[in-house]
Amino acid sequence: MKKSPDFATSQALSNESSIVITL
16 A cells, blocks of 8 residues: 555544544
8 A cells, every 4th residue: 555645644634633622
């Protein structure tokens, strides 16, 4: 599987979204 920058960005955004929702 190829690791694309978009994939990393998506995960980063997902983490931030989860944190915001948690707060």
